[in-house]
Amino acid sequence: LFHYRNLIVLTALNGLQVPAERPAAFDDPHFDSRGYEAIPRKLTDRLVGDKPPSRDLAIAREFLHAFEPSRKDLGALEKLIGFCEAKGIQLIVVNMPMNHYARASFEHPAEDYALYLNTLTALTERHHVPLWDANTMSEEHAFADDEFYDLHHLNVRGAERLTKLV
Numbered sequence: 001l002f003h004y005r006n007l008i009v010l011t012a013l014n015g016l017q018v019p020a021e022r023p024a025a026f027d028d029p030h031f032d033s034r035g036y037e038a039i040p041r042k043l044t045d046r047l048v049g050d051k052p053p054s055r056d057l058a059i060a061r062e063f064l065h066a067f068e069p070s071r072k073d074l075g076a077l078e079k080l081i082g083f084c085e086a087k088g089i090q091l092i093v094v095n096m097p098m099n100h101y102a103r104a105s106f107e108h109p110a111e112d113y114a115l116y117l118n119t120l121t122a123l124t125e126r127h128h129v130p131l132w133d134a135n136t137m138s139e140e141h142a143f144a145d146d147e148f149y150d151l152h153h154l155n156v157r158g159a160e161r162l163t164k165l166v
Helices: 007-013 054-063 071-087 100-104 109-126 156-165
Strands: 093-095 131-133
Touching: 071 109, 093 109, 100 109, 109 131
Parallel strands: 093 131
Antiparallel strands: none
């Protein structure tokens, strides 16, 4: 729902058809047989003092700017829900883990994240679709900085653990 585009979102916005016009990077998604890119790098190895590199913060600010729910983005998710219902597919929406540095980089961290989560929760409840939130797990199961390779992507260790949890 954030203004962040990947192949899944572009496909949903294009009537669940892979768009003919798409960035070339989408033709080489880098995923292995487990469904994710096995990146070993750790965010904790790249911290400058107690902060992530300024480049990572700038990228997070560019992609995770203030959340504004758009009818187009919400409609794409509703279209995906309808597609799954029609095909008898049990859909579960997963709110992916987000590093605390990424959340802090929002324009209005608490307000933006609350609006995003409330919007997602209302949509999934309206359609009776389970929502699993990887950000509200117990402290024992929460994702640590060394399970991310940057501010909002899991590394191989985090991806393996998330796969087991899902």
